[in-house]
Amino acid sequence: MPQSAATANVDILSQLTGQRLAVLEAMDLARRYRVDAGRLSRSVERVMARVENRIIERILISRLKRALRRAGSLEAAQLHIAEMRGGYESGVLETLPSFLPRGPSGRGRTPPTQPLRSLDRPRPSTANRPLVLYVAGGGFIMPPSRKQKNMVQRLAEAIDCEVMLVPHRLAPEHPFPAAPIDFMAHYLHLVDQGHAPGDIFLSADTAGASIVLGALQMLQQDGADLPAGVVLFSPWCDLSLSGWSYITRSMSTQSPFRMETAAFCARLYLRDEPATLPLASPVFADQKGWPPILIHTSELDIHFDDAIRMAENGRKHGCEVRINYWDSPRHHLERLSTETAAQSFREVNAFINRHWPGHA
Template sequence: MTAYEVSPEFTDLVERLRQSPFRADTTTVPKLRANFEKFAASFYNPPAAEFVRDNANGVDVEWTRVPGCDRSQVVLYLHGGGYSIGSIEGYRDFCARISEGSGSAVLSVGYRLAPEHRFPAALDDAVTAYRWLIDSGVHADRIVVAGDSAGGGLTVSMMVALRDAAIALPAAAVCISPLTDLAHTGASVLEKAYADPIVTPEGSHSYAVRYLGEQGDPTDPLASPLYADLHSLPPVLIQCGTAEVLLDDSLRLARRIRDAGGSVDLDVWPEMIHIFPFFASKVPESQRALRYLTAFVAQAFGREKNPSHANASVAAAASLKS
């Protein structure tokens, strides 16, 4: 038994993930995409919500709104998938749960994917969608930007690009298991390879090459925001698990933000895996993490002052926060 006893649902999830073909780095990109969509569909059981497609100055986006949500406050969501897979459709369940928990509208961004569209296409699309949202009348302080994995890294890169262009920044940001270092220099890349059922060192390298190209610079600060100047960012929530290859991407990002004078809530969950909140339709730990995430969003919009932490075992990972 581990120091932190996980739920049976989480154990089942890990076993399923270890058999999932979308984690194989030798599979073709079309197959990777199709396999991910099939897997994501098996977790699709969203709360009642409307899904409305829109066009953000040429970028495919979709509104997700549960009944009664405040349409004046928006979570702009950037999905994960190593910049090569993932989609608006695959994240509908998760976006509906964010809308329900935070009482906000969610705008999911279908940014262009690699290798057909390499860096900085995803960043350009994210910035375009954000600026479109501002131009449509949504104030920056009524926007929270969020994303997981590649989308979590893209969240930070986008804020750096916006800041440097003197564009008003969002009220806050959420990064779930963010991919922040495409050079993969974190110790966890190898140390956690045995534990991570989603990300492998080889697979992560393959995704980086697809995004950057063979001659691309993995330390470019707008591709790998760990290397960016991170001053003057809004408050950031980082959620991650101790059993993921990209753990050090989260821990080092938190330190860099703090060193730059920023505010960061580093929410580390013992035994949890890459992007574990995504599985909230079936896994209790994911549901608790999502409640904390949406309370953070609500707090950023002034709807809640003190989001409670439902993870009773977070003290077990407290040493990682220093």
């Protein structure tokens, strides 16, 4: 797409969201961060991000086409899914590569993961810091990638908390609502083992946000005690793709994702369930009684409208939802070991300290 057309798309998005953001910023519910870098560094970063976005876009579309070619044979489709998941988890077929080197804290670490079956022994909430339950996004169909696992490790170090990377069943074999049910079971198991809900925070990136917030609604419906807060990175909260950012970002090189790939993943996850179901698309949920939510995203992200709508709905329903957004061209910027990611984690740490009952 010509640069002038891409610029026009950005202008359209700015016009559509600027006034809404201004209202949220005036109420101290949204804050814009600028990437701290010189003019040359910023220019290089944007060129690199544009190239990276285009490569990721090509990778995703290519994989989507291969998946569709195998859709006629159940055996071929299952084999393709198994191969893709193995390569994704090992890093061989990582969807979100990066041209930036990882920092020292991101090298060769194993994340603090702990599946449900290893939580059988009681662990009372006597730690000096809260526990964070994390769901890594993978379009509902992929396990956590190596880069996401490294990010979870860096997050744990930055906020000085135990962060548990929670597994869940994957679509299309296990469609909605299997994933939020699995996550709810992990949370309730921890509570049964002695962890106070006030000592637990929920967190997720991208598609994981739908899973976590779906589980939160299920917990609320069942009358369970809710966690202390929720932290979301580049959250995907609208599986109907109704926000303007889905259209404008799909038409530009500013985002690595397009509506086709998002619609494909949503279809595999939802099957015949409506995309506007609040348990799947939290932008349509009543947020009354929810714990505080912190959202970190980029103003160039395809899911940016989801963040705005979550904050607007939170204001309407009396739920504290705060957005911190960056002028970064990167999707899920925390996956990179950069100063911007470190800044994001510092804000997460402040949020946890502010809302954790055990913080002095």
